[in-house]
Amino acid sequence: MQVITDLLPVILFFIAYKKAGIFVATSVAILSTLALMLYSWFKHGKIEKMLMINGIVITVLGGITLLLHDKTYIMWKPTAIYWIAALGLLISRYGMQRNLIQNMLGKMMAPPAHLWDKLNLYWVAFLLALGVLNLYVAFHFEEADWVNFKLFGVTSLMFVFIIAQVFALKAYWIEQNSPPA
Structure with missing residues (x-):
């Protein structure tokens, strides 16, 4: 199950990319990672370190991607x-x-x-x-x-x-x- 949740943002990024391109896929990756973080917080009362780091990195680099359209x-x-x-x-x-x-x-x-x-x-x-x-x-x-x-x-x-x-x-x-x- 952990492997599926770890890969979920990547899979959703892939699907969104095939349907709508890199910028929509980036938005999907950010939102799905943040959703996983919220789910983890509500279900377990904490967010695993790697998920937290991934969430920060995807939000920062993905946010810059969307902001600069680069x-x-x-x-x-x-x-x-x-x-x-x-x-x-x-x-x-x-x-x-x-x-x-x-x-x-x-x-x-x-x-x-x-x-x-x-x-x-x-x-x-x-x-x-x-x-x-x-x-x-x-x-x-x-x-x-x-x-x-x-x-x-x-x-x-x-x-x-x-x-x-x-x-x-x-x-x-x-x-x-x-x-x-």
Whole structure:
């Protein structure tokens, strides 16, 4: 369910883009993200950090896009999110001595401590590379190609990266005891 809500603004952006263009799609992305934030607030009493950051970035860069009628700013949005996430992983690990990847996955797997740091750095490198790739596609290909890449390309790359980690770390997965039937 979380994946669907995370992808919902991107999917709605894609649909709106196909029907009405980049500026309507930007408005839809802003409104759908803000709606998700409100839903999260009313349902859980809080807004997750990444959703909050995404909401701020989409509102600022999307707002500038609409105000100046310049698609450049919305095209920078994915890169900004990826680089903020990479920076967050680095600051958390080396500034606060907390490995966010370990916090998220620590109940599912138990690799040696040094592998948690490697995994964290792999995520940082992946997110930095994804940001660069977004900029390359945004400014070296047609707008429609970038929109398709944003939904299908990034989602596919993320899926492949996660699956590769699952296979690489399969020896460390913790067996989940299922309750008797």
